[in-house]
Amino acid sequence: KAGVTQTPRYLIKTRGQQVTLSCSPISGHRSVSWYQQTPGQGLQFLFEYFSETQRNKGNFPGRFSGRQFSNSRSEMNVSTLELGDSALYLCASSPGRQETQYFGPGTRLLVL
């Protein structure tokens, strides 16, 4: 099976812009979670979608949002970018609850 794929792999934006990141889960996986990784804060949970519904949400401002499509593919959007949003954004998929999460390679976002 193909692994989790994320696009784009690298992105440079300027403050105030918005960005959309995409994630395609492993075939058959219905749960998609998003994480932000920075040197200072480590890996932090953003949100999780299952069958097109947001099931869990982390402690991030409303500028961070996401959605999941009927084919389980997911997108996350960050509006009004700030310098502190520079990070590696990781997507993980899982067949269901309490099961292993498999991570994609990440999207490296740099905000200037």
Next chain:
Amino acid sequence: SQKIEQNSEALNIQEGKTATLTCNYTNYSPAYLQWYRQDPGRGPVFLLLIRENEKEKRKERLKVTFDTTLKQSLFHITASQPADSATYLCALDEAAGNKLTFGGGTRVLVKP
């Protein structure tokens, strides 16, 4: 407050020896705990999952233990090899969903 702590100091170990990593948590009642490996600039790779009712799990040269009384997990790499050099992350899910909380990771360097 809730905390997950891993030794932030790098672990330098000689090839062939056993590396032992610690993950301690406070104010959590995790349903399960996972260990991941992460190489620089890449997404975490799943290694082992252990549930709250399991004491030990093994996979090839890897072993993880889970003591819910001590609130601690130990991760062992036996017969370590230079290719095992990476950062190892523990993560737990308290809500029985797919919302992982990660420790800060321990960097392991295996010297030939």
